[in-house]
Amino acid sequence: MSSVNDVVIKVATVNGTGSASANGLLLKSIFRMGIPVVGKNYFPSNIQGLPTWYEVRVTGDGYQARADRVDVMVAMNAQTYARDMAEVAPGGWLLYDSTWPRSRQLNREDINVLGVPLSKMCNEHFDGARARILMKNIAYVGVLAALLNIELEVITELLEETFASKKKLIASNLEAIRLGYDYALGNFSCPLSMNVKRMDKTRGHIMIDGNTAAGLGCVYAGATIGAWYPITPSTSLMDAYKSFCKQFRMDEESGGKKFCIVQAEDELAAIGVVLGATWNGARAFTPTSGPGISLMGEFIGFAYYAEVPAVIFDVQRTGPSTGMPTRTQQCDLMACAYASHGDTRHVLLFPANPEECFYMSVQAFDLADRLQTPVMVLSDLDIGMNDWMCPDLQWDENYRPDRGKVLTAEQLDGMEKFYRYIDSDGDGITYRTLPGEHPKGSFFTRGSGHNKYGAYTEDSADYQDVVDRLLVKWETARGMVPAPVIDYSKFNKAAILSIGSCDGAVKEAMVKLKEKNLGVNYCRVRGFPFNDDVREFIEKHERIYVVEQNRDAQLRSLLILDLDINPAKLVPLLHYDGMPINARFVADKILEKHARGQAA
Amino acid sequence: MPEARRRDGRDQNMSYIAKPKVTHPKMPRNSLGLTVRDYEGSVSTLCAGCGHDSITAALIQAVFELGIEPHMLGKMSGIGCSSKTPAYFVSQSHGFNSVHGRMPSVTTGANAANRDLVYIGVSGDGDSLSIGMGQFAHVIRRNLNMCYIIENNGVYGLTKGQYSASADVGSKAKKGPANRQMPIDPVSTAIGLGATYIARSFSGDKQQLVPLIKGALTHKGFALLDIISPCVTFNDHEGSTKSYAHTRQFYHHVIDADFVPPAEEIVTAYQEGAAMPVELHDGSKIVFRKVDADYDPTSRAAAFSFLRDSVNAGEIITGLLYIDGETGDMHDLSGSVDEPLSKIPYERLNPGKDALASVMKRYR
Numbered sequence: 001m002s003s004v005n006d007v008v009i010k011v012a013t014v015n016g017t018g019s020a021s022a023n024g025l026l027l028k029s030i031f032r033m034g035i036p037v038v039g040k041n042y043f044p045s046n047i048q049g050l051p052t053w054y055e056v057r058v059t060g061d062g063y064q065a066r067a068d069r070v071d072v073m074v075a076m077n078a079q080t081y082a083r084d085m086a087e088v089a090p091g092g093w094l095l096y097d098s099t100w101p102r103s104r105q106l107n108r109e110d111i112n113v114l115g116v117p118l119s120k121m122c123n124e125h126f127d128g129a130r131a132r133i134l135m136k137n138i139a140y141v142g143v144l145a146a147l148l149n150i151e152l153e154v155i156t157e158l159l160e161e162t163f164a165s166k167k168k169l170i171a172s173n174l175e176a177i178r179l180g181y182d183y184a185l186g187n188f189s190c191p192l193s194m195n196v197k198r199m200d201k202t203r204g205h206i207m208i209d210g211n212t213a214a215g216l217g218c219v220y221a222g223a224t225i226g227a228w229y230p231i232t233p234s235t236s237l238m239d240a241y242k243s244f245c246k247q248f249r250m251d252e253e254s255g256g257k258k259f260c261i262v263q264a265e266d267e268l269a270a271i272g273v274v275l276g277a278t279w280n281g282a283r284a285f286t287p288t289s290g291p292g293i294s295l296m297g298e299f300i301g302f303a304y305y306a307e308v309p310a311v312i313f314d315v316q317r318t319g320p321s322t323g324m325p326t327r328t329q330q331c332d333l334m335a336c337a338y339a340s341h342g343d344t345r346h347v348l349l350f351p352a353n354p355e356e357c358f359y360m361s362v363q364a365f366d367l368a369d370r371l372q373t374p375v376m377v378l379s380d381l382d383i384g385m386n387d388w389m390c391p392d393l394q395w396d397e398n399y400r401p402d403r404g405k406v407l408t409a410e411q412l413d414g415m416e417k418f419y420r421y422i423d424s425d426g427d428g429i430t431y432r433t434l435p436g437e438h439p440k441g442s443f444f445t446r447g448s449g450h451n452k453y454g455a456y457t458e459d460s461a462d463y464q465d466v467v468d469r470l471l472v473k474w475e476t477a478r479g480m481v482p483a484p485v486i487d488y489s490k491f492n493k494a495a496i497l498s499i500g501s502c503d504g505a506v507k508e509a510m511v512k513l514k515e516k517n518l519g520v521n522y523c524r525v526r527g528f529p530f531n532d533d534v535r536e537f538i539e540k541h542e543r544i545y546v547v548e549q550n551r552d553a554q555l556r557s558l559l560i561l562d563l564d565i566n567p568a569k570l571v572p573l574l575h576y577d578g579m580p581i582n583a584r585f586v587a588d589k590i591l592e593k594h595a596r597g598q599a600a
Numbered sequence: 601m602p603e604a605r606r607r608d609g610r611d612q613n614m615s616y617i618a619k620p621k622v623t624h625p626k627m628p629r630n631s632l633g634l635t636v637r638d639y640e641g642s643v644s645t646l647c648a649g650c651g652h653d654s655i656t657a658a659l660i661q662a663v664f665e666l667g668i669e670p671h672m673l674g675k676m677s678g679i680g681c682s683s684k685t686p687a688y689f690v691s692q693s694h695g696f697n698s699v700h701g702r703m704p705s706v707t708t709g710a711n712a713a714n715r716d717l718v719y720i721g722v723s724g725d726g727d728s729l730s731i732g733m734g735q736f737a738h739v740i741r742r743n744l745n746m747c748y749i750i751e752n753n754g755v756y757g758l759t760k761g762q763y764s765a766s767a768d769v770g771s772k773a774k775k776g777p778a779n780r781q782m783p784i785d786p787v788s789t790a791i792g793l794g795a796t797y798i799a800r801s802f803s804g805d806k807q808q809l810v811p812l813i814k815g816a817l818t819h820k821g822f823a824l825l826d827i828i829s830p831c832v833t834f835n836d837h838e839g840s841t842k843s844y845a846h847t848r849q850f851y852h853h854v855i856d857a858d859f860v861p862p863a864e865e866i867v868t869a870y871q872e873g874a875a876m877p878v879e880l881h882d883g884s885k886i887v888f889r890k891v892d893a894d895y896d897p898t899s900r901a902a903a904f905s906f907l908r909d910s911v912n913a914g915e916i917i918t919g920l921l922y923i924d925g926e927t928g929d930m931h932d933l934s935g936s937v938d939e940p941l942s943k944i945p946y947e948r949l950n951p952g953k954d955a956l957a958s959v960m961k962r963y964r
Contacts, residue, residue, distance in 0.1 A: 022836075032964070034792025046935050052916060111930075121637050131859055156954070190714065197740075204963055205964075206960055206963035207964070208963045209961055216956075216959065219949075219951060220950065220956070222946045222949045224713070224941040224942070224944065224949065225712050225713055225941065227705075227708075227709065244959075245953075247951075248951035248955060249951075251937045252936065254933075254937055256935060256936055256937030256938065257934065257936050257937060258936075258937055258941065258944055258948065258949060259936075259941070260712040260740075260930075260931070260936050260941060261934070262708060262709070262712060264705065264708075264738070265659070265734050265735065265737075266734065267733075268702060268705070269704075269705035269708070269734075269738065270705075270736055271696065271705075272699075272704075272705025272706045272708070272709060273703045273706070273708050273709035273712065274709055274734070275698070275706055275709060276676075276705065276706035276708060276710035276711075276712070276713070277709035277710065277712050277713040278709075278715070279694075279696060279706075279709075279710060279712045280674075280709070280712035280713035280714045280942055281713060281714065281942035281943075282712070282714070282941050282942040283838040284709060284712075285711070298699050298702075299698075299699060299702065302698065346731070392957075392960045393645035393956060393959075393960065394953075395952070395953040395956040396953075397952065397953050399950075400946060401946055433694075434942070435674050435693075435710070435714065435717060436672055436674075436694075436714055436716060436717050436940075437669070437670060437671065438671055439669075439670050439671040440692075441671065442670070442671060442691065442692045442693055442694050442695075443694065443698045444686070444687055444695040444696075444697060445694070445695065445697065446695075446696075446697040447698070447699060448697065449699065456687070472718050494855040504840065524710075540903055559840075580917065592630075
């Protein structure tokens with residue numbers, strides 16, 4: 001096995017031992033050498049003690065999906081030696097802490113087992129139990145640097161930046177790097193046949209996670225109220241919003257906060273806070289995950305019917321119920337699309353990566369205000385919590401929030417009378433007013449039956465008039481949500497239709513399929529309701545593989561329900577084991593289904 | 601009734617049934633030049649004789665007397681008979697009739713967005729003490745600046761007479777056995793949770809209610825008014841402890857309060873030990889007239905033990921039981937700017953292009 005800039009390193013450690021900073025250092029060092037990387041964290045729902053893994057895929061070709069193999073395993077957790085060893089590709093390497101030799105356990109003939117006495121070296125060089133454990137992690141980065149040819153200058157530079165305010169730590173971290181590096185140079189033939197080499201493919205790019213990008217987007221969108229109840233994997237979104245607000249939203253004169261974060265008692269309260277705030281004219285949002293969506297159901301239906309804007313981020317995790325909170329899925333599509341009792345349907349946005357999390361969070365606030373309805377951004381754990389390589393986020397200084405049809409005090413002053421739900425423009429979107437603006441603007445926001453004047457009603461025709469108008473609004477929304485990304489060639493009759501974080505795997509699979517002479521077109525939906533481009537794309541193809549990460553083909557169901565597509569055309573391709581989907585899965589399944597389809 | 605519901609909407613206000621506004625030229629006017637008529641709402645659809653309608657009348661009077669601009673008032677509610685009442689007062693105010701038991705969270709968001717409005721939340725014993733108990737507790741913890749009214753009748757009205765969590769042990773339903781479960785008392789609960797203005801009153805005592813509401817609206821922080829409000833249809837019979845007769849019989853004014861606006865000096869010389877003015881944040885005063893000279897309404901512990909003793913004595917203690925004007929409200933606790941967050945122009949919220957470029961450095 002030999003390659004340059006195409007190697008997969010997986011680190012197996014124990015949760016709570018501080019390996020995150022070592023793994024981050026590894027990822028960033030390679031990225032700074034100009035080489036595209038993918039970092040995936042497979043962590044347990046636990047604070048300390050359970051096994052955890054981190055995977056770094058070095059991909060000179062710039063693929064975005066999870067790898068489908070492991071070339072170098074750093075086995076730092078004796079509990080998982082057996083399965084970690086089994087995962088290494090034939091001809092690959094396994095690095096372990098040989099302070100306690102395990103030659104009997106680590107006995108695969110077809111891989112190279114490299115022992116480094118990491119604990120022993122760190123115990124001799126560092127004081128204190130905590131420091132020794134932390135430094136042991138840094139030391140394996142040193143070993144990898146020698147084995148893979150990672151530039152020591154880059155590692156040094158990163159450590160200097162990270163610990164700029166704690167100079168002492170720079171020296172000790174460098175010492176640990178050196179321990180590992182020198183040991184590897186002295187004992188193994190370095191570099192390995194699979195290694196890395198400087199490129200220039202990461203200029204103008206960053207490594208960022210989707211939750212950070214979305215939190216930043218909320219700041220740029222002008223959101224001032226964030227309400228939430230902590231839930232994995234959405235928590236870091238509010239953490240990011242808070243930290244950016246502390247940087248950018250402190251009033252220079254008074255020192256007061258130009259934002260308010262309410263950590264609510266539960267998700268029911270969190271969405272209630274959002275609705276109260278948006279009703280009152282602020283931009284407000286709540287980040288959550290599947291269980292939170294379930295709890296918010298009643299209020300989401302209220303907001304749909306009373307027409308109150310809201311932005312909800314659902315960072316999806318593996319369901320049902322508590323499910324696997326630290327694993328990824330796209331399993332809330334149906335729950336979000338039709339959340340709440342009664343006839344309801346909701347606008348959804350589907351980011352595929354952190355870059356889109358940023359832009360779509362801004363877009364979500366504009367759409368919520370313009371459509372006066374909840375807008376949900378459906379990210380997932382893979383996008384939300386892993387670092388992805390993205391182009392630098394850009395900001396258009398001309399951007400101004402589109403607050404939709406809100407009447408000003410002056411406009412109200414000139415009106416004889418204001419009625420809340422009269423569709424004067426024919427687009428299903430009516431004019432609203434904000435409390436505190438003008439006495440003429442007053443109306444009663446209610447989830448009970450109301451007529452177009454905003455008054456309580458139990459009259460059949462008056463009731464129906466309003467819910468029918470909401471359908472007109474739904475069609476207006478169809479033209480407002482982001483268009484799909486389409487890769488089309490008229491020579492292909494088969495196509496892939498996919499969503500969100502499947503994107504990287506699908507694109508990479510298309511390359512693999514092309515190598516097998518199977519050309520497919522590709523449509524990635526980015527919003528619900530599906531706009532006309534999606535319908536047109538489906539109509540142009542005979543067979544469409546719908547690739548998604550849930551058991552029940554929820555995207556496929558949504559397409560059938562919303563666009564009235566013939567189900568026979570849509571072939572489900574489902575990945576739902578909780579790990580991010582990879583290209584091999586997509587390519588193999590399509591080849592298999594394609595062969596079956598041809599046979600039939 | 602149907603003739604008032606014109607299908608074309610002409611002359612139809614936001615309310616269900618518009619109330620004719622007839623203003624006598626000699627009607628008293630408040631500081632804004634408005635009459636009490638300007639603070640009315642639509643016609644109530646509650647049962648004739650419902651205690652809630654008396655509370656609505658007291659609310660109208662209090663808001664009128666305080667001279668609150670109608671559009672600067674936010675009327676918030678959940679679900680139930682009580683929660684319908686915001687439609688029956690100040691029709692020129694925005695109202696938010698939310699979902700069952702969740703008015704506190706909506707009001708939290710509303711206040712977070714615009715702290716300049718005055719918020720009245722109207723709830724009931726079912727809405728606050730059963731389905732909304734969690735939100736009731738947590739809005740108190742935030743010391744949200746609002747006036748929170750519980751129209752407390754011990755039963756569920758709209759679903760026809762089930763006990764609520766405030767029903768007393770031994771209280772008899774119209775049909776069926778007496779209640780055996782311990783009641784949740786919103787007043788002692790609020791004392792325990794740290795509410796900063798706590799009062800109890802009776803829908804039939806407008807004289808006591810109006811100053812208590814005015815004080816609650818002026819208090820900066822969470823003001824709870826637990827108002828016994830008999831349900832004439834389902835809980836006003838013999839054997840009920842939330843009936844008009846029972847409430848009147850065991851009703852005990854302990855601490856009366858007068859509300860004194862900032863501009864007015866207290867001219868009456870209160871007897872030392874009997875009257876105690878407490879200044880509110882805007883300079884207005886609540887003057888306690890104490891029936892019990894030793895009662896200290898600024899002591900949480902004293903209020904709690906007094907209340908407990910009164911339960912043992914079978915008395916319904918009314919009046920302003922506790923006040924703390926010092927503790928900051930939610931915005932103080934969170935350190936918000938003084939201006940309403942919803943009014944800050946985008947230019948002052950947007951970090952800008954250069955800031956984003958500099959943030960990017962962190963992620964390289």
